[in-house]
Amino acid sequence: MTKIAILGNGRVGSNLATALTEAGHEVTVADRTPGAAAEAARTARIVVNATPGDGSLDRLAALREELRDTVLVDVSNATLDGPDGLPADLLYPGSSLAEQLQEALPETHVVKTLNTMLFPVMTAPDLLTQAPEVFLSGEDPQAKQVVGDLLADLGWRKEWITDLGGIRTARATEAAILFVPHVIRAGGFTPFAISIAR
Numbered sequence: 255m256t257k258i259a260i261l262g263n264g265r266v267g268s269n270l271a272t273a274l275t276e277a278g279h280e281v282t283v284a285d286r287t288p289g290a291a292a293e294a295a296r297t298a299r300i301v302v303n304a305t306p307g308d309g310s311l312d313r314l315a316a317l318r319e320e321l322r323d324t325v326l327v328d329v330s331n332a333t334l335d336g337p338d339g340l341p342a343d344l345l346y347p348g349s350s351l352a353e354q355l356q357e358a359l360p361e362t363h364v365v366k367t368l369n370t371m372l373f374p375v376m377t378a379p380d381l382l383t384q385a386p387e388v389f390l391s392g393e394d395p396q397a398k399q400v401v402g403d404l405l406a407d408l409g410w411r412k413e414w415i416t417d418l419g420g421i422r423t424a425r426a427t428e429a430a431i432l433f434v435p436h437v438i439r440a441g442g443f444t445p446f447a448i449s450i451a452r
Contacts, residue, residue, distance in 0.1 A: 259282050300324065301327070304329055318361075328352045371445075402415055
């Protein structure tokens with residue numbers, strides 16, 4: 255059992271909170287109430303960033319002390335949305351939200367993951383008819399091991415988890431969000447994940 259704080263109580267945050275609680279973890283979900291994020295992060299070993307990516311950097315940079323020495327699991331994508339509300343462009347071209355967070359929070363272990371799929375797949379990879387893949391990006395091997403164990407609790411098999419390397423590799427997985435609106439328009443809002451066929 256691990257103390258986990260989830261920042262963001264939308265579809266992604268709520269979905270993760272339910273699944274991680276069912277897996278036996280002690281989960282606190284922080285909404286936008288003033289002080290809620292700081293209070294939740296202060297006592298957690300793992301903090302999940304499930305806030306909207308366009309505002310994540312400002313929100314989390316304000317929690318520098320609370321996030322010191324914690325593992326920050328960043329599942330958000332920072333995008334500029336088109337008129338239909340779907341992602342149209344990257345907010346940090348040539349970089350990534352994960353890199354920006356790691357720079358702003360140098361004493362926090364940022365790990366990017368779970369951002370290359372529709373949210374139902376995050377906690378139920380067996381929904382898909384083919385083996386899915388989930389990626390890890392981060393500087394700290396121990397933090398990535400912690401996140402790998404968390405992914406296992408969510409139903410991700412070891413062979414489905416690919417460690418891409420340092421935090422800079424997150425710019426590749428974050429750029430994959432640009433596939434999403436086209437896939438949704440072509441096939442509807444059905445669960446899918448971006449995976450590498452081998």
